[in-house]
Amino acid sequence: MRVRFITSNKGKFEEMKHIGEKYGIDVEWASMEYLEPQGSSLEFVARKSIEMIDAKPPFFIEDSGLFIEALNGFPGVYSSYVFKTIGNEGILRLMEGIENRKARFVCVIAYTDGVETQIFTGEVEGEIAREARGDAGFGYDPIFEVSGRTFAEMGNEKNAVSHRRRAAEKFFSWLAKSF
Ligand code: ITT
Numbered sequence: 001m002r003v004r005f006i007t008s009n010k011g012k013f014e015e016m017k018h019i020g021e022k023y024g025i026d027v028e029w030a031s032m033e034y035l036e037p038q039g040s041s042l043e044f045v046a047r048k049s050i051e052m053i054d055a056k057p058p059f060f061i062e063d064s065g066l067f068i069e070a071l072n073g074f075p076g077v078y079s080s081y082v083f084k085t086i087g088n089e090g091i092l093r094l095m096e097g098i099e100n101r102k103a104r105f106v107c108v109i110a111y112t113d114g115v116e117t118q119i120f121t122g123e124v125e126g127e128i129a130r131e132a133r134g135d136a137g138f139g140y141d142p143i144f145e146v147s148g149r150t151f152a153e154m155g156n157e158k159n160a161v162s163h164r165r166r167a168a169e170k171f172f173s174w175l176a177k178s179f
């Protein structure tokens with residue numbers, strides 16, 4: 001079956017498409033930039049986004065964030081803005097001299113059929129690297145490490161362990177059962 005993914009981020013779409021194939025789901029890309037509402041949690045932002053997007057259901061969106069323990073969860077819900085402004089170099093600078101490198105990536109998928117919104121969450125624990133490494137992926141991938149390798153060094157293997165994979169497997173198996 002098919003399902004439409006509304007996102008401005010090609011990297012997110014490509015990963016979802018790849019993950020969907022494992023579950024027999026054909027993910028279609030609707031490239032649309034929408035004004036992201038501010039909120040205190042990714043789930044709140046995802047639910048609000050669903051309400052604000054002017055598109056014909058069914059469709060889904062996805063909101064992700066990087067939460068760094070030593071920075072009290074920063075950039076978290078501000079991950080998109082922080083990436084565009086200070087980027088990976090800025091995060092590495094903030095982390096200079098900090099021994100606790102623990103971080104987690106969280107993905108919240110929100111799906112609407114026009115009547116109800118369903119939420120699916122996935123997360124992965126990792127660490128902020130000492131320096132950017134790897135060419136694959138997008139966004140914070142060069143500085144987010146799992147078991148010593150950054151997501152940008154893993155290539156497609158990222159899709160086996162990522163926050164997106166963990167949220168998507170819940171979503172896609174629910175979707176396959178509901179139709
Ligand atoms: P849409 O809202 O249009 O879907 P976006 O790029 O704004 O696209 P998010 O708000 O979900 O997406 O992402 C927050 C930031 O985190 C953004 O800068 C992404 O590039 C980055 N990001 C999201 N998922 C990531 C991943 O798997 N690896 C590395 N960075 C990621």
Ligand code: NA
Nearest residue numbers: 036063064080
């Ligand atoms: Na966004």
